[in-house]
Amino acid sequence: MSILSQLNSPVIYLICGCIVLFVALVCVVFAVRAYRAGKAIGMDVTKMKRAIVASATFAVLPSVGILLGVIALSGSLGTPWPWLRLSVIGALHYETQVAEAAAEAVGLPGLSATHMTAEAFTTIALLMSVCIMWGMVFCLFSLKAYTGRLNRPAGTKDSVGKKKNSLSGFGDIAMTAMFIGLVSAYIGSYLGIFASSQGLFSFRGTWLPLAVALVGAAAMWVFLQIRDRRQAAWVDSFSIAGSMLIAMTAAIFLGRLG
Amino acid sequence: MNEQEKQRIYERYLQATHRLGRLVTILTLAMLLAAPFVMGLILHAMPNLGAFWRGFLSIGIVYLISCVAEYLIYVPMLGAGGSYLAFITGNLINMKIPCAVTARDIVGAKSGTSENEIISTLSIATSSLVTILVLAVGVMLLIPLQPLLQSPVLLPAFDNVVPALFGAMACKYYRGNWRIALVPLLVMSLLFMLVPSLTGSTSFMIIPSGAIAIGLAYLFYRRDAAKLDSQEADK
Structure with missing residues (x-):
């Protein structure tokens, strides 16, 4: 066997x-x-x-x-x-x-x-x-x-009696910022792969991930325009999946060019 | 129902979530660690513990550090129930985190609130079930599906799931947050171009990138708050 x-x-x-x-x-x-x-x-x-x-x-x-x-x-x-x-x-x-x-x-x-x-x-x-x-x-x-x-309310005293800074509202901004940092690291890596993976600033590396990310971003922009202009909140439920589908389809065609 | 009663229900829910979360985590860990030994009994070949320790010292340490970073970064986004589930079901970066963040934004839940805790748990449970279902159906249909999924025509599409996801997410989150996004994007792009070997450690680079974004967000937050205070004082 x-x-x-x-x-x-x-x-x-x-x-x-x-x-x-x-x-x-x-x-x-x-x-x-x-x-x-x-x-x-x-x-x-x-x-x-x-x-x-x-x-x-x-x-x-x-x-x-x-x-x-x-x-x-x-x-x-x-x-x-x-x-x-x-x-x-x-x-x-x-x-x-x-x-x-x-x-x-x-x-x-x-x-x-x-x-x-x-x-x-x-x-x-x-x-x-x-x-x-x-x-x-x-x-x-x-x-x-x-x-x-993390969930301790702002302005309350902690276990050693110190008063915490009143930063109510910053939690959401920090979460969005952390996510922006995460996305930036990945987008930066696609650019790095294209620009320097085959030699420093040779721009001979694969450009496909970067191009696919750009198509995904463009598709998302269109979805967000539809949502905002038509007041169609339901678009949000499908915008990420839809953008990904469009970007992945684009990868099939762009892959042939690369 | 008054606010106090709601708070009491929520506190009870959270306590029970931690108890349940710990229990299922222990059970899952036990099953995952026992599985190689049970398979070893069946295959008449137990794991080679000498080779295991050598392997762990060479690669395990790297993943241990990565797990610490993931834990510290992702728990605030996921809440208690979401964290137990996400760390059990995996695929955090390419699915659970974007999924939970998107669900939270769609319903407008604020971080650290009961609403965020509930939505995050629902989102991660749902996405995990979809993955389990897709994989179970996929494995059952593996033989007929294999030629289609591995066809060279479709391969670039499936090789680029993560860039497609992050491109779409970038547009959504950069829009309206350019002043926070510009610097980490520029710094990361330059770093990856100057030190291309870093592309193998992208998950580690999330830490400095996130720190820059949070630092900038904090500066803008303080500046905007000070502006608002002075405007109110003028009135």
Whole structure:
């Protein structure tokens, strides 16, 4: 029996499937509790439904991208393990890197079914689990204290009796600023790849990610214009997914030029 | 129902969220760590712990630092329920964070409020369920879908999911916030052009980029607040 047949055996599917099912149930429980709590504290049900619809439509396209990650890893690690990793805890851009690095660490020349052994697989699987579990570990030990500190009302006294600065209203601005910082880092990296990845300021690197980002931005601008001019608030629920779809379609055509 | 009663319900909800969150986190961690050993029993090949420690020392430390940064940055955006779920389900940068931020903006929830906590949890739970569903269907249809999804024609589209996402998000968040966005965008662009090897550590570069943006936002916030105060004093 080949290693891939062993890694794709029904019992491995069963182990991974049980964990995925457990996490799906956790999501349902958290969603139902949040919805009920929102109703109980008098939140607008329409707003909660809009958030659910927007999140569901938003998630479809990135999920298809994540599915590609499963397919990419399934050639060397079988299908059930990458399916579990990318459904639970893992991240598309981390998993492939960690799997590659883990394969090298256990002495394989690279991540491929040709060199894979059962022992190498279980070691890689353990390494993948441990490397990316720290977010959960921090949540376990410090999330309550951390969110408690963040949500302490401005102007109140802290545990040592110091009065906090009155910065009510800055929290939202800080969150938006943090997100702007995050987006700027990624856009800057696309520019860096284009300008210098093949030699400093040679402008011979791939321009596709930068072009796709620009098309996504242009599509979003059109959606925002429609929303503002036609007073169509519903556009918000689909604007990100729509912009991504347009940008990804553009990537197919732009990819041929590159 | 008065405000005090609502506050009491919300406090109870938060306490229960932490209890439940910790419980499911422990269970998920236990299952994820046990899975390689259970598979080892079935395959008659337990993990090689010597190789595991060597691997952990070479790559695990890097991801440990990255996880610390992610935790500190993302928890304020996600709230309690959202954080437990997001760190269990993963795919934060390419899905959960943009998804929660978008949902929060659509309903106009303010950070640190009960509304933000509820919307963030709903958003992350929904997006996680969609991913789980898409992956489950995809895995079931893997053989018929594989040629389509891996066709060279569609490959550039799926290779560029993240640039498509961040392009759209950039337009949405830069619009109306240019004075905050311009400097981090310029600094990051210059840095990545001058030190191209940094493109392999983009997730770390979020920290200085975010710090610049927050610093500028704070300066503008203080300046605007001072202006508003002096205008009120003039009246």
